[in-house]
Amino acid sequence: MSSIAGMSPKAAREMIRNNNWVKPTSGVSHGFIQANLAVLPKDLAFEFLLFCQRNPKPCPIIDVTEPGSGIPALAAAHADLRTDIPKYRVYRNGELVEETTDVTGLWDDSMVGFLIGCSFTFEEGLLKNGIPIRHIEENCNVPMYTTNIQCIKAGRFEGPMVVSMRPMPKKDVVRAVQVTSRFPSVHGAPVHIGDPASIGIKDINNPDFGDRVSIKDGEVPVFWACGVTPQAVAMHVKPELMITHAPGHMFITDLPNEQFAVL
Amino acid sequence: MSSIAGMSPKAAREMIRNNNWVKPTSGVSHGFIQANLAVLPKDLAFEFLLFCQRNPKPCPIIDVTEPGSGIPALAAAHADLRTDIPKYRVYRNGELVEETTDVTGLWDDSMVGFLIGCSFTFEEGLLKNGIPIRHIEENCNVPMYTTNIQCIKAGRFEGPMVVSMRPMPKKDVVRAVQVTSRFPSVHGAPVHIGDPASIGIKDINNPDFGDRVSIKDGEVPVFWACGVTPQAVAMHVKPELMITHAPGHMFITDLPNEQFAVL
Numbered sequence: 001m002s003s004i005a006g007m008s009p010k011a012a013r014e015m016i017r018n019n020n021w022v023k024p025t026s027g028v029s030h031g032f033i034q035a036n037l038a039v040l041p042k043d044l045a046f047e048f049l050l051f052c053q054r055n056p057k058p059c060p061i062i063d064v065t066e067p068g069s070g071i072p073a074l075a076a077a078h079a080d081l082r083t084d085i086p087k088y089r090v091y092r093n094g095e096l097v098e099e100t101t102d103v104t105g106l107w108d109d110s111m112v113g114f115l116i117g118c119s120f121t122f123e124e125g126l127l128k129n130g131i132p133i134r135h136i137e138e139n140c141n142v143p144m145y146t147t148n149i150q151c152i153k154a155g156r157f158e159g160p161m162v163v164s165m166r167p168m169p170k171k172d173v174v175r176a177v178q179v180t181s182r183f184p185s186v187h188g189a190p191v192h193i194g195d196p197a198s199i200g201i202k203d204i205n206n207p208d209f210g211d212r213v214s215i216k217d218g219e220v221p222v223f224w225a226c227g228v229t230p231q232a233v234a235m236h237v238k239p240e241l242m243i244t245h246a247p248g249h250m251f252i253t254d255l256p257n258e259q260f261a262v263l
Numbered sequence: 264m265s266s267i268a269g270m271s272p273k274a275a276r277e278m279i280r281n282n283n284w285v286k287p288t289s290g291v292s293h294g295f296i297q298a299n300l301a302v303l304p305k306d307l308a309f310e311f312l313l314f315c316q317r318n319p320k321p322c323p324i325i326d327v328t329e330p331g332s333g334i335p336a337l338a339a340a341h342a343d344l345r346t347d348i349p350k351y352r353v354y355r356n357g358e359l360v361e362e363t364t365d366v367t368g369l370w371d372d373s374m375v376g377f378l379i380g381c382s383f384t385f386e387e388g389l390l391k392n393g394i395p396i397r398h399i400e401e402n403c404n405v406p407m408y409t410t411n412i413q414c415i416k417a418g419r420f421e422g423p424m425v426v427s428m429r430p431m432p433k434k435d436v437v438r439a440v441q442v443t444s445r446f447p448s449v450h451g452a453p454v455h456i457g458d459p460a461s462i463g464i465k466d467i468n469n470p471d472f473g474d475r476v477s478i479k480d481g482e483v484p485v486f487w488a489c490g491v492t493p494q495a496v497a498m499h500v501k502p503e504l505m506i507t508h509a510p511g512h513m514f515i516t517d518l519p520n521e522q523f524a525v526l
Contacts, residue, residue: 046309049316050327054337064313066418074317074415152337155329181526184447188525262451262525263444 005030009076009252013084016252019101022086024248026120031257033186034250035062035075035115036227037085038234039103039243042067045112047155048234052116054152058161058229060117060185062253068109075253081113087246094238103243111243116227117186118250119164121257125179131172134213141248142166143207144226148200149191151233159233162208163191163199163223167215176222182261192223199223209247268293272339272515276347279515282364285349287511289383294520296449297513298325298338298378299490300348301497302366302506305330308375310418311497315379317415321424321492323380323448325516331372338516344376350509357501366506374506379490380449381513382427384520388442394435397476404511405429406470407489411463412454414496422496425471426454426462426486430478439485445524455486462486472510 005027007015012029015021025034040048045067052059063075070082082104090098090106107113119142123133135142142164149161168176173193181189196204204221205212209228215221231244245251268290270278275292278284288297303311308330315322326338333345345367353361353369370376382405386396398405405427412424431439436456444452459467467484468475472491478484494507508514 042309046305046312049309049312053312053316053324053327061316064316178526184525262447263441 004028009254010078012252013076013079016086017083022101025086025250025252026248029252031124033062033075033253033255033257033260034118034120035253036118036231037081037243037245037251038114038116038230039081039107039111040114040234040239041241042110042112044156044237044239047157048114051151051154051157051233052114052230054154055229056184057188057191057225058151058227060187062115062117062185062255064115065113067112070107070113072113072115072253075115075255081251082107085245085249085251087249089244089246091235091239091242091244093240094235099246106241106243115251115253116230118227119187119224120250121186121260122180122183124257125183126176129175129179131168131176131179134167135211138213140211140213142210143213144209144228145196145201146208151229156237157233159236161191162226162229162232164210164226165204165207165221165223167213167219167221170218170220173220173222180224182263184262185260187225187227190222191225194220196221267291272517273341275515276339276342279349280346285364288349288513288515289511292515294387296325296338296516296518296520296523297381297383298516299381299494300344300506300508300514301377301379301493302344302370302374303377303497303502304504305373305375307419307500307502310420311377311493314414314417314420314496315377315493317417318492319447320451320454320488321414321490323450325378325380325448325518327378328376330375333370333376335376335378335516338378338518344514345370348508348514349512352507352509354498354505354507356503357498362509369504369506378514378516379493381490382450382487383513384449384523385443385446387520388446389439392438392442394431394439394442397430398474401476403474403476405473406476407472407491408459408464409471414492419500420496422499424454425489425492425495427473427489428467428470428484428486430476430482430484433481433483436483436485443487445526447525448523450488450490453485454488457483459484
């Protein structure tokens with residue numbers, strides 16, 4: 001295990017806060033939950049939380065800050081969401097206006113931070129079970145697709161589910177369902193196995209987000225609900241101000257992955 | 264199976280709406296999720312939803328209405344929470360002021376209805392596994408106790424967890440953990456097994472809510488988080504208006520129990 005993988009979440013966040021790690025967090029602090037960030041003004045917070053509650057597969061909530069606070073008390077009581085992510089994206093009225101490493105100046109009394117589970121957790125479970133993860137093997141981002149599966153609406157928040165795809169040998173599919181079912185807080189079981197067209201994916205080799213990966217002869221594409229969904233849905237509402245992590249640049253929590261297994 | 268147990272949720276709700284069933288719903292529409300009700304003004308809704316999200320064992324959310332609507336779109340799209348519960352309790356500033364069978368007149372544009380999972384679902388799972396349920400055998404209410412386990416605070420909502428207790432032979436305890444772990448949406452696995460004192464229960468024969476049940480020689484008391492918790496916690500906030508179901512008089516959803524099993 002590299003020193004980065006073995007680094008404590010606290011040490012990793014300090015490195016990040018001091019801008020000594022301004023890059024994706026894949027492989028940092030092995031065994032701890034990493035999370036997507038979405039920060040919204042308080043007047044949208046109830047509807048967004050309700051949207052996440054109604055759509056737990058794409059939007060599994062890990063923690064929510066008190067309005068105005070940057071401290072994720074349950075996920076990492078001594079961290080600060082305004083500084084401890086390697087790179088942020090700032091959106092105004094749905095348009096990306098800035099990438100930055102510190103959003104302290106933007107986080108006024110009305111802002112509420114949402115941490116949403118990320119697939120890194122269940123990927124660790126798959127790897128431990130000898131199930132290959134193609135985008136890790138090919139050293140690229142996971143391929144993601146917009147589907148024809150509609151999320152359940154909540155107030156102003158609505159839109160299609162985005163899924164991530166991992167191809168695997170047929171023999172591994174049942175085990176992959178079992179392993180990921182243990183972790184409903186980080187997307188849980190797949191939403192679809194096999195035929196991409198039946199969930200509205202036209203070209204499996206042309207993902208809407210992330211990178212194309214090879215699918216070998218005899219392999220089955222397996223699809224999981226993806227944490228890009230809530231950001232995509234929030235973007236459509238065009239909030240005056242919205243802050244997210246930059247893709248791949250996640251928040252590292254103090255929560256061990258295994259603590260989130262239901263069995 | 265009695266005709267009441269085999270009745271569809273739709274037919275049961277119609278019977279209830281017409282005031283032809285003004286009594287507890289235990290045993291009605293076997294196999295479908297029944298839910299606790301808490302109705303709060305919109306200005307408390309975000310904090311209460313956040314409290315539930317932070318305390319999923321005592322407060323597993325099944326559905327939340329849009330503000331002002333009495334329709335639980337996900338739990339029973341053609342039902343109405345203002346009429347379809349056999350008996351309601353109305354609280355003003357934390358004081359019980361009325362029991363009634365219809366709250367249509369009280370449900371203004373600001374009210375938000377929360378349906379919270381109930382232990383009836385996992386009790387069915389226990390019975391199917393041959394695990395006896397004493398309060399059913401003794402035809403009384405489940406014993407419930409206020410513990411020294413503090414819920415995680417959210418805004419104005421805070422307080423101790425209330426638990427329900429079911430005594431069982433030692434040999435059944437492991438299976439009871441397995442069976443109820445499958446259902447995190449209806450309180451899930453026990454929060455404690457054995458010694459009542461270690462979770463702050465002084466006298467197991469003197470429950471804070473519900474009825475005393477016998478504990479036979481060699482039996483172990485097993486404790487689950489209880490849906491009374493969110494009501495007790497909300498009461499402390501003394502909302503101007505709060506509506507709940509009367510104890511045991513639950514809302515019957517269209518959702519099959521098995522749909523809520525994670526595995």
